[in-house]
Amino acid sequence: MTNKKTKAFILSLIAIVILGAIGLMYAYKNKSSVENDTSTSPSTSTSNNPGSDTSQDSIESDSFFYIKGDIDLDTLKESGVPVIIAFGSKTCGPCRTLKPILFNLKKRLDGKAIIKYVSLDENIQAAYDYDIQVIPTMLLFDKDGNAFAASNEDLKNKYGIRTDGDYSKLIGAVPEQLLMELLEDMGLENE
Secondary structure (H helix, E strand, O other), rough: HHHHHHHHHHHHHHHHHHHHHEEEEEEHHHHHHHOOOOOOOOOOOOOOOOOOOOHHHHHHHOOEEEEOEEEEOHHOOOOOEEEEEEEEEOOOOHHHHHHHHHHHHHHHHHOOOOEEEEEOOOOOHHHOOOOOOOOOOEEEEEOOOOOOOOHHHHHHOOOOEEEEEEEEEEEEOOHHHHHHHHHOOOOOOOO
């Protein structure tokens, strides 16, 4: 009986090793396509501005949107408008979906809200500084510079907003319409 258990264990172990090897080969094969695919953002505009340029080059060259260094959070919070700081990565699918949505909102709401994007590929320290454990994550501040507190519990539950000390966090990619609803509750003045 012990001999049968040993054989079953060895066969199970071999199957696991084979599956692991197949998974590694698949990951290695697809690694180059993920690294080379820097334009995976949606090709159609997610904004009400047809023809908006949401290419990776356009987004990453916009220094008013794309934060590459330290985040001056105090200055952003003192702006008198709602603030969203999104954290993501080039290899994160939901982040690649969210980034052009945020970029278009930033262009559309210029001066009425501050919307920033931090690539953790280039600024991993920001993940530690702001306790970012999952991406995409957005930090939310109302127009008074306080951690955003939803006006009602339904709104908070609808978005899954968590407040961790000085920050309110929204985890995951959300559509533009829902971001607008959030921004309005954060104190966005009418367009």
